[in-house]
Amino acid sequence: MKPFLLGFLALFSACLALAAAPATARFSGRIESEGGGPARFAQVRVEGAALAGRENSQVIQRAGNDGAFQVSLPPGVYEIWVTAPDHEEATFRLEVAAGSTLHREVRLSALRRTPYRVEAVALPRMMIPEVSGITFTPRGSLVVTNRRGEVWIRHVGGERWSRLAHGLHEPFGVVATDETDVFVIQRPELTRLRDLDGDGVAEIGTTVADHWGITGSYHEFTYGLVRDRAGNFYASSGLCSFGRGVELPWTRGPLRTAQYLPWPGPGAVPDGHRSVAEFQGWAFQIAPDGTFTPWASGFRQPLGVGLSPDDELFISDCAGAWVPTSALIHVERGAFHGHPDSLKWHPELRDRGLSAAEVSRLRRPPAVYLPRGLMGTSPGQPVWDQTGGRFGPFTGQVFLGDVSAVLMRLDLEKIGGAYQGTAFPFLRGQGLRLGGMRHAFGPDGALYLGQTVRGWMPTGGNEGLQRITWDGTAPVEILTQRLTERGFDLTFTVPMGTAAAKAQHYRFKRFRYDHHPLDGSLRREETEVPVTIARLEPDGRRLHLELAEVQPGFVHELTVAPAVTSVGGEPLLNRVSYYTLNRLVDGTTVTAPSKLLATAETALGPGDPRAGAELYRLHCATCHGADGKGSLAAGTPDYTGARGLRTRSDAELAQIVTEGRLPEPPAVNPMPPWGNVLPAQAIRDVVAYLREAFP
Amino acid sequence: MRVRRLTHPLARARLSLAVGVLAAALDSGRAVAAERPSQSTPPHVALLGAPAESTAELTAIATALALFTVVGSAEEAEVAVVWRGPGSAGSAVDAAFAGFLERARPLVVLGADPAAWPGGASEVAALLGAAPGGSFAQGAAPTVLSDYAHPITTGVTEPLAPPPLRLWSGLTADTFVLQEATAGEETAPLAWIRQDGTRRLVHLAALNPATLREASGLRLVTQAVWWASGRPVPGATPHLQRTVLPDAHPGSFALTFPEGVGVCLDPVRGGINYLWAGEFADLRPRWLTKQGAPARLDGPVWYRESPEPAWRTAAGGPAAPWRFRGHTARAGTTEFHYEIDGRKVTERPTALPEGRGLTRHFTVGPGKPTLWLRLAPQAGVRIEVTGARREAEHAGFTEESGGAFTVQLHRADGEAIR
Numbered sequence A: 001m002k003p004f005l006l007g008f009l010a011l012f013s014a015c016l017a018l019a020a021a022p023a024t025a026r027f028s029g030r031i032e033s034e035g036g037g038p039a040r041f042a043q044v045r046v047e048g049a050a051l052a053g054r055e056n057s058q059v060i061q062r063a064g065n066d067g068a069f070q071v072s073l074p075p076g077v078y079e080i081w082v083t084a085p086d087h088e089e090a091t092f093r094l095e096v097a098a099g100s101t102l103h104r105e106v107r108l109s110a111l112r113r114t115p116y117r118v119e120a121v122a123l124p125r126m127m128i129p130e131v132s133g134i135t136f137t138p139r140g141s142l143v144v145t146n147r148r149g150e151v152w153i154r155h156v157g158g159e160r161w162s163r164l165a166h167g168l169h170e171p172f173g174v175v176a177t178d179e180t181d182v183f184v185i186q187r188p189e190l191t192r193l194r195d196l197d198g199d200g201v202a203e204i205g206t207t208v209a210d211h212w213g214i215t216g217s218y219h220e221f222t223y224g225l226v227r228d229r230a231g232n233f234y235a236s237s238g239l240c241s242f243g244r245g246v247e248l249p250w251t252r253g254p255l256r257t258a259q260y261l262p263w264p265g266p267g268a269v270p271d272g273h274r275s276v277a278e279f280q281g282w283a284f285q286i287a288p289d290g291t292f293t294p295w296a297s298g299f300r301q302p303l304g305v306g307l308s309p310d311d312e313l314f315i316s317d318c319a320g321a322w323v324p325t326s327a328l329i330h331v332e333r334g335a336f337h338g339h340p341d342s343l344k345w346h347p348e349l350r351d352r353g354l355s356a357a358e359v360s361r362l363r364r365p366p367a368v369y370l371p372r373g374l375m376g377t378s379p380g381q382p383v384w385d386q387t388g389g390r391f392g393p394f395t396g397q398v399f400l401g402d403v404s405a406v407l408m409r410l411d412l413e414k415i416g417g418a419y420q421g422t423a424f425p426f427l428r429g430q431g432l433r434l435g436g437m438r439h440a441f442g443p444d445g446a447l448y449l450g451q452t453v454r455g456w457m458p459t460g461g462n463e464g465l466q467r468i469t470w471d472g473t474a475p476v477e478i479l480t481q482r483l484t485e486r487g488f489d490l491t492f493t494v495p496m497g498t499a500a501a502k503a504q505h506y507r508f509k510r511f512r513y514d515h516h517p518l519d520g521s522l523r524r525e526e527t528e529v530p531v532t533i534a535r536l537e538p539d540g541r542r543l544h545l546e547l548a549e550v551q552p553g554f555v556h557e558l559t560v561a562p563a564v565t566s567v568g569g570e571p572l573l574n575r576v577s578y579y580t581l582n583r584l585v586d587g588t589t590v591t592a593p594s595k596l597l598a599t600a601e602t603a604l605g606p607g608d609p610r611a612g613a614e615l616y617r618l619h620c621a622t623c624h625g626a627d628g629k630g631s632l633a634a635g636t637p638d639y640t641g642a643r644g645l646r647t648r649s650d651a652e653l654a655q656i657v658t659e660g661r662l663p664e665p666p667a668v669n670p671m672p673p674w675g676n677v678l679p680a681q682a683i684r685d686v687v688a689y690l691r692e693a694f695p
Numbered sequence B: 001m002r003v004r005r006l007t008h009p010l011a012r013a014r015l016s017l018a019v020g021v022l023a024a025a026l027d028s029g030r031a032v033a034a035e036r037p038s039q040s041t042p043p044h045v046a047l048l049g050a051p052a053e054s055t056a057e058l059t060a061i062a063t064a065l066a067l068f069t070v071v072g073s074a075e076e077a078e079v080a081v082v083w084r085g086p087g088s089a090g091s092a093v094d095a096a097f098a099g100f101l102e103r104a105r106p107l108v109v110l111g112a113d114p115a116a117w118p119g120g121a122s123e124v125a126a127l128l129g130a131a132p133g134g135s136f137a138q139g140a141a142p143t144v145l146s147d148y149a150h151p152i153t154t155g156v157t158e159p160l161a162p163p164p165l166r167l168w169s170g171l172t173a174d175t176f177v178l179q180e181a182t183a184g185e186e187t188a189p190l191a192w193i194r195q196d197g198t199r200r201l202v203h204l205a206a207l208n209p210a211t212l213r214e215a216s217g218l219r220l221v222t223q224a225v226w227w228a229s230g231r232p233v234p235g236a237t238p239h240l241q242r243t244v245l246p247d248a249h250p251g252s253f254a255l256t257f258p259e260g261v262g263v264c265l266d267p268v269r270g271g272i273n274y275l276w277a278g279e280f281a282d283l284r285p286r287w288l289t290k291q292g293a294p295a296r297l298d299g300p301v302w303y304r305e306s307p308e309p310a311w312r313t314a315a316g317g318p319a320a321p322w323r324f325r326g327h328t329a330r331a332g333t334t335e336f337h338y339e340i341d342g343r344k345v346t347e348r349p350t351a352l353p354e355g356r357g358l359t360r361h362f363t364v365g366p367g368k369p370t371l372w373l374r375l376a377p378q379a380g381v382r383i384e385v386t387g388a389r390r391e392a393e394h395a396g397f398t399e400e401s402g403g404a405f406t407v408q409l410h411r412a413d414g415e416a417i418r
Helices: A003-018 A341-344 A356-362 A595-602 A609-624 A650-659 A680-693 B010-018 B019-037 B052-067 B093-103 B119-128 B215-228
Strands: A023-032 A043-047 A057-062 A068-074 A076-083 A088-094 A100-108 A117-122 A131-135 A143-145 A149-155 A162-167 A175-178 A181-185 A189-196 A204-209 A222-227 A235-238 A282-286 A291-297 A304-307 A313-317 A327-331 A397-401 A406-415 A418-428 A436-441 A445-449 A466-471 A478-483 A487-492 A508-510 A525-527 A531-536 A542-547 A554-560 A574-579 B046-049 B079-083 B109-112 B144-147 B177-181 B186-196 B200-203 B239-245 B252-257 B261-266 B271-277 B302-306 B322-330 B334-341 B344-349 B358-362 B371-373 B381-385 B389-391 B394-397 B404-413
Touching: A003 A181, A023 A088, A043 A068, A043 A313, A043 B302, A057 A068, A057 B186, A068 A175, A076 A100, A088 A100, A117 A418, A117 B186, A131 A445, A149 A341, A162 A487, A162 A542, A175 A222, A181 A222, A291 A341, A304 A397, A341 A356, A397 A436, A397 A445, A406 A478, A418 A478, A445 B093, A478 A574, A508 A531, A525 A595, A531 B200, B019 B371, B046 B052, B052 B079, B052 B215, B079 B215, B109 B119, B109 B215, B119 B200, B200 B215, B252 B344, B261 B344, B261 B358, B271 B358
Parallel strands: A023 A100, B046 B079, B079 B109, B109 B200
Antiparallel strands: A023 A068, A043 A057, A043 A076, A076 A088, A117 A466, A131 A143, A143 A149, A149 A162, A175 A181, A181 A189, A189 A204, A204 B322, A222 A235, A235 A282, A282 A291, A304 A313, A313 A327, A397 A406, A406 A418, A418 A574, A436 A445, A445 A466, A478 A487, A487 A542, A508 A525, A508 A554, A531 A542, A554 A574, B144 B177, B177 B186, B186 B200, B239 B252, B252 B261, B261 B271, B271 B302, B322 B334, B334 B344, B344 B358, B358 B404, B371 B394, B381 B404, B389 B394
């Protein structure tokens, strides 16, 4: 990747800042339920490159009780996600011109009823419901921590709560040996709390380990907590938001403030997350005697730490710089998972100064990508269904929630010694609250979800602790999706009708992500992959799908047509899945030449100058001027001058628009790449307009 | 300042006792007194506020205040307790109350009602440091009533019943919220304190006829009086909170004593960073926003150490290797545990009476290395070392078999903090 590609979002901001500030537009609307009236707890999420200065390049706006919302946006192209509990989400694309006023009425259709019931678990009346850790004792008592530093226990056999401890420093995970012996991961340490006299209050807080650095940055959370059969604990540390709350000299341990992989700039660093203090961005193991072992590196915000039934460590990380989209990662000792800043604390690589390409080669990809949108934004703790069927037919599969009121189900398989697999939505809204960070299966076979949001989005009090129970009715779902040599084998939870045997009812798209320092990645090389054969076994449950091409290195999105129903006519509860295909069944990871990509390329039509004119007005005129004369302040050239555009071929112009361009002195502002924003056809349209307008 | 009349509610209410309310108040008052007898002389308290419809409430409050010496005029009072307000404009006035206010005496206001203040909203806002009115969760009921750890909220284990909230907003920077209603991200202050010069002021905004029937409500009233008077709240114990404090490593401990000593103990330094005159670390700045800010202290710092590690291998020598090993908290006593140069060390801080200083009790396990604790002599502080060798700015513990020593940090002027 060319270095200047790395700076798209921030450079775009810089360009805009130097040019005259564009007038913001007003986007308003109303969100209604198909049943009539406003949809409760509805919210609008706006994502787009023009919001690069914001975390995750997005704005989240909660609708009022009347369903109305209003948000100010800079000019740009946006993806809009409208969500509300118990409703299907609505998504659409929005192009916003400077100073414009747009209004949309959005009607959300209700989700189908599922055999899973979501209900609130009552918390103590004086407990702020920012639930940051949940577990069960071997006897079955529920143990809950909250971010204000309390540990509460709901004792087995009743509804009585007692407060074991308070005054802790933002715990984010808990493991309980019993009701009197509880381990809590706080920001600065792993602590063992013991109630020696059995009065329900811990007298002793023993520091088990505190070997990682802390700076005071609000974002340097310490996450956890799980314990393997040998008694080892696993936790993780998020990168700090450098410049926000890092209180020098009040930092613990050595500091390295400079970026490991310096931003090629100019312009602001697009992501302020940095491993300033020791082992930020690492997962670590803590042995029962307190021995601290840095376990794996390369994490950004590893919110969720989980152990498989075989004591394998999995961690969920959040989209952002060097994390193209949120993901579940199988973490093995010594592995590096993508964010280079954590390498500052790597014993061999700390001073090597790896290049971006070397960092990408070093990176071990996630087992399962969780594409932003349907699969939420910030995933929580993975937990394995070991209920023996009391939670439905998903024994052995992984469940994890998300901050955006989504619960996901993951079906993993091991190919060539590495995990990969499928992510399915499980619940979307449907009574789920926001902030699903911590999870545990209870002794009752129910899945418990602890939720906290604090400032990341408004909740209106819609967070806390919930329980999901199964009513015993078979859910109509894709149970598993496994890779074959020619495609995928699917199994369904119930026998499916004959429509399930038709290839045209299955649509596959594949795409890949960029591993780069920008704030997440858009889908790249998105291509339809035709289904050539669909064969349903006589049991109606097993389906073999063959694709025109199976290539590694892509996420495969499957959308099943609504016509595919159970024998009884019940539709699938969730019709979309995402399979992360890192390796072919023979273990191959190298992409072969693709006929599909060539097909997609040749499918582009000639540029349309009229469409290009509108795109130029929206995206280019700010810096290049509506008259093409450029701007001294922005450092853009005069297209109408002697050189003009005549020395460039169409292909060169398309490449510059796609990849951006470093500045030519005395200009200092690079042109941002638009390949992440505009489809290839749109870029052709822009080039066609340039040719016509500035011959 | 307008002049208003003090009335003694016991006299005015004698013929109109609300028997149930009175009984509850008596029970509560006796229970609190029996549970946690005070070692201090009870302050003289006057009860103000005489709206005729409040007779039963006034009686309940007065009964709870029987723990103290209730007096009939503000001139005799050390603390005034005001129910709703001293009376509307045009009511009988008493120069004593104006004088009481002008002398900046302690004041406990219960459920202030601007209509019951002659000067109305502006007067009550100037006194309480908050303006009446505001918005809260679009009228929704609070989901949690949150108490912050302060001597006044000691033992309040059950939230007050959600009252019809009287909203207050625009709290001034010198106020500290002790209790608030929350609904999602929105909060409404229910109780706060303010130290306006030498006056201690408490406003229990959530008190109303319903909450006055609850033990928690009456407990808050009596504890507010104790605190406002500058005396320790009976039964109040030190409170420990690990958080981000100013001028300390993140994860430091705020240890606050009801005597009026606040301690910032920094486990990364292995020592005390500073002491402040107060008993409260306000964590709302940390908790109410996404990014947070260091906790706020409720009084001035009067002792401070430099950021270097506290333990040394020799007087003036390099830092001793140390690790923080945790803490123990039981029966109102907190201990911090370290391993320093291979020796086990426990520190138990205790407050000197009336907030005059702090005693650091050290217990040292067996071991050969002499342990040197850095001291920070400074103006206004007298340091006494017992059981260890004092060398300039260090206290050295040499006993290989282990033992104990203490370091006392006194306000040099001998004055009580309060």
